[in-house]
Amino acid sequence: MSFYRAYVQRLSKGIHTIPVDLEAIAAANNIFLKEDDSEGYSGMLLVVNDMALISLKSSIRESTRKRFTIAHEMGHFTLPDHLTKDKNSFQCSDGDLNNFGRNKNKESEANLFAAELLMPDDLFRKKVMLSDPSKELAYSLAKEFDTSLTATCIRLINFKADYALICSENSRVKWFYKGEQFPYYLGTDIGSPLHPSSYASVLFKTGRTAEEFYDVPTETWIDDHRFKKSASLLEMTFGLPGYNQALSFLYVDNNSNEDDEDDEDGYGVGLTGYPSFR
Numbered sequence: 001m002s003f004y005r006a007y008v009q010r011l012s013k014g015i016h017t018i019p020v021d022l023e024a025i026a027a028a029n030n031i032f033l034k035e036d037d038s039e040g041y042s043g044m045l046l047v048v049n050d051m052a053l054i055s056l057k058s059s060i061r062e063s064t065r066k067r068f069t070i071a072h073e074m075g076h077f078t079l080p081d082h083l084t085k086d087k088n089s090f091q092c093s094d095g096d097l098n099n100f101g102r103n104k105n106k107e108s109e110a111n112l113f114a115a116e117l118l119m120p121d122d123l124f125r126k127k128v129m130l131s132d133p134s135k136e137l138a139y140s141l142a143k144e145f146d147t148s149l150t151a152t153c154i155r156l157i158n159f160k161a162d163y164a165l166i167c168s169e170n171s172r173v174k175w176f177y178k179g180e181q182f183p184y185y186l187g188t189d190i191g192s193p194l195h196p197s198s199y200a201s202v203l204f205k206t207g208r209t210a211e212e213f214y215d216v217p218t219e220t221w222i223d224d225h226r227f228k229k230s231a232s233l234l235e236m237t238f239g240l241p242g243y244n245q246a247l248s249f250l251y252v253d254n255n256s257n258e259d260d261e262d263d264e265d266g267y268g269v270g271l272t273g274y275p276s277f278r
């Protein structure tokens with residue numbers, strides 16, 4: 001059992017519905033939930049004696065983001081060494097809630113806990129094992145687990161470790177998250193403009209999505225001399241409704257140019273109107 005799974009089970013006390021019933025779990029742990037107008041944080045945890053309070057910024061629009069924020073604060077409540085005798089509260093910003101860095105700190109730990117609480121390893125794994133990442137899969141998982149598309153796609157990368165995920169906003173890279181087996185360096189920096197050859201860039205310019213994986217030139221996303229000539233870089237991109245954001249999945253097909261002589265002819269099928277990238 002994973003580290004996070006063990007602590008999730010300690011908190012959830014046998015409550016195993018999907019979507020996860022956070023109110024029931026809060027009640028079972030003497031945690032009170034409330035919303036307030038604070039602009040100082042997105043989520044807050046305060047523990048006094050045996051009583052805990054999780055407070056959410058009331059202006060968070062989506063219920064899925066509220067759920068993730070509650071789950072994150074429950075992480076601070078549950079994980080070892082988060083609450084100490086000198087620290088009985090956390091105030092967490094949007095940045096903290098988006099921190100999925102591989103470098104361990106308390107914020108990224110609370111996010112990993114939240115992902116495990118809301119999208120339990122065993123159930124999620126079963127749902128994704130036989131499928132490649134797709135917009136349909138992301139939407140159906142987000143609906144089933146009552147999680148945001150973004151959190152769902154990040155969780156997908158935990159199980160599809162040879163993929164990378166990039167979130168862009170207003171034609172710029174907002175963040176990226178590589179699976180542990182994605183083999184190459186990305187040539188993108190946070191805040192940098194999207195490469196014009198990317199389907200993400202096309203989406204911002206034309207509103208068109210690329211909801212299957214299509215070839216893009218390597219330099220669109222990758223800056224790594226180890227990239228093999230025989231390999232192809234594939235991108236799938238869809239937009240996030242209500243935000244000016246796109247999610248792009250990347251995958252490297254290491255054999256595509258060796259065994260598929262018709263590759264160039266088949267390029268871009270079904271995407272009439274797209275610019276030619278070669």
Ligand SMILES: [Zn+2]
Binds near residue numbers: 076090093106107110
């Ligand atoms: Zn936090």
